[in-house]
Amino acid sequence: MGEAEVITSGLRPILLMHGDSLCTDDVGYQEFRSLVRQPAWQAEFLGQPLAARHAFAAQARAQSREATSSKATEIMDVNHVAVQQVLVKHGVCDLLHGHTHRPKVHEFAFGGLPGKGEQPATRTVLGDWETSAWFAQIHAGEISLIKYNFQ
Missing domain, CATH: 3.60.21.10 (Metallo-dependent phosphatases)
Structure with a gap:
């Protein structure tokens, strides 16, 4: 899709x-979204070992939870x-x-x-x-x- x-x-x-x-309105998220959708970033990320990718994903989720806890819901x-x-x-x-x-x-x-x-x-x-x-x-x-x- x-x-x-x-x-x-x-x-x-x-x-x-x-x-x-x-x-x-969530400028920080849009910047992150723009970064991770770049083919060069994706190629570099997918070239890392699976354990490193899992660690990155866990860290990104933790940072996202922390960021969303302090953002206004409208944003x-x-x-x-x-x-x-x-x-x-x-x-x-x-x-x-x-x-x-x-x-x-x-x-x-x-x-x-x-x-x-x-x-x-x-x-x-x-x-x-x-x-x-x-x-x-x-x-x-x-x-x-x-x-x-x-x-």
């Missing part, structure tokens, strides 16, 4: 993406202008993403598609997968979230 993919469920096109690129959430821009770019009114791990179906009016006028839109956010699994279901044109507990 690429950075963003449009799928169609029935007649409804939905944009799927990780969601981290939409958190544009770590998606930027609504970025959401509207990505919807326009892909010509859709529905977005499904993760990253923020605040599960919810956000419904809003969206008037950004040329020639379409204002129409209903959704931004569906999947939760994390630590103690349960989250997935989205589309039935009769409605998107809903379903949580599955691992126990």
Whole structure:
């Protein structure tokens, strides 16, 4: 899967993406994201022994937990202008993403598609997968979230 993919469920096109690129107010994270997506950085990282990569990942997660504990929640959430821009770019009114791990179906009016006028839109956010699994279901044109507990 690429950075963003449009799928169609029935007649409804939905944009799927990780969601981290939409958190544009979290400047520190965006700098990290830019670094680790560089092919040269990835090649160097993947050239290291597995144990070193695991250690780096553990350290990065610890630093992320520490950083997020002191950041305002608004900074770590998606930027609504970025959401509207990505919807326009892909010509859709529905977005499904993760990253923020605040599960919810956000419904809003969206008037950004040329020639379409204002129409209903959704931004569906999947939760994390630590103690349960989250997935989205589309039935009769409605998107809903379903949580599955691992126990």
